[in-house]
Amino acid sequence: NAGVTQTxxxxxxxxxxxxxxxxxxxxxxxxxxxxxQDPGMxxxxxxxxxxxxITDKGEVPNGYNVSRSTTEDFPLRLELAAPSQTSVYxxxxxxxxxxxxxxxxxxxxxxx
Amino acid sequence: xxxxxxxxxxxxxxxxxxxxxxxxxxxxGYPSLFWYVQYPGEGLxxxxxxxxxxxxxxxxxxxxxxxxxxTSFHLEKGSVQVSDSAxxxxxxxxxxxxxxxxxxxxxxxxxxxxP
Numbered sequence: 333n334a335g336v337t338q339t340x341x342x343x344x345x346x347x348x349x350x351x352x353x354x355x356x357x358x359x360x361x362x363x364x365x366x367x368x369q370d371p372g373m374x375x376x377x378x379x380x381x382x383x384x385x386i387t388d389k390g391e392v393p394n395g396y397n398v399s400r401s402t403t404e405d406f407p408l409r410l411e412l413a414a415p416s417q418t419s420v421y422x423x424x425x426x427x428x429x430x431x432x433x434x435x436x437x438x439x440x441x442x443x444x
Numbered sequence: 445x446x447x448x449x450x451x452x453x454x455x456x457x458x459x460x461x462x463x464x465x466x467x468x469x470x471x472x473g474y475p476s477l478f479w480y481v482q483y484p485g486e487g488l489x490x491x492x493x494x495x496x497x498x499x500x501x502x503x504x505x506x507x508x509x510x511x512x513x514x515t516s517f518h519l520e521k522g523s524v525q526v527s528d529s530a531x532x533x534x535x536x537x538x539x540x541x542x543x544x545x546x547x548x549x550x551x552x553x554x555x556x557x558x559p
Contacts, residue, residue: 336487365546373551374533374550374551374552375488375533375549377546380544380546382544388544390546422487422488424488429537429539429544429545430476430495430537430539430545432493432547433480433490433547434490435487435489436487437486438486438487
C-alpha cells in the first residue's frame with residue numbers, strides 16, 4: 333500500500349519556468365489537498381478537492397493551478413515560477429470529513 | 445473563524461524528561477482534534493486524535509485529552525526519547541465551521557531531545 337506518492341522529491345527551477353508537481357494516492361480517498369510549508373510558518377493550504385472534477389482555492393492559491401480528473405491524481409501546476417514559491421510542498425488525502433489526513437513525503441522546490 | 449494556537453518552540457529537553465506541548469483552539473462547532481508529527485525531511489504523520497469532548501487520544505506513549513471547557517488539547521509524554529525529536533503540529537477539523545472540515549494547523553512546535 334503506497335499511500336500518497338509525490339514526485340519529484342527535489343527540483344530547482346529558474347524564474348519564469350513552469351512545472352507540475354505530481355501527487356497520486358491509492359486509498360480511494362475523495363479529498364485531496366496541496367499545502368506549502370515555509371520555515372517556521374506551519375502549513376498553508378493552496379488548493380483542495382472534494383472529488384474528481386471538483387477543486388477549490390485555499391488560503392494561498394495565487395501562482396498555482398490544479399486539476400482533478402481522476403480520484404487518484406491531483407497535480408499542482410506552477411506556470412511562471414517566482415522566488416516566493418521556494419518552499420516544501422505537501423500533498424495529502426483523506427477519506428472524508430472527520431478523518432485525519434495522510435501526507436506524502438513532500439517536494440522541495442527552489443526557484444532561482 | 446476557526447484557529448489553533450500552540451506554544452512557541454523550540455523546546456529542548458533531556459532524555460526521560462516529561463513533555464507538555466500546549467494547544468488551544470477556537471471553533472464554532474464541535475471539532476475533531478489531531479496531533480501530527482513531522483520527523484526531519486519527512487511528511488507529517490498522524491500521531492493521535494480525539495473526536496469529542498473528554499476523549500483521550502494516545503499513541504507511542506503520547507497522550508492528549510480533548511477539553512471542551514478549556515478549549516485545549518495539550519500533548520503529553522511521560523518520558524521522552526532522542527527519537528522523539530521532531531516538529532509537532534496541533535490541528536482541528538470542524539465540518540460546521542465554514543471550511544468544509546479542512547484541517548486547520550497550528551504553526552508547529554519543534555522538540556529537541558538531548559541524550
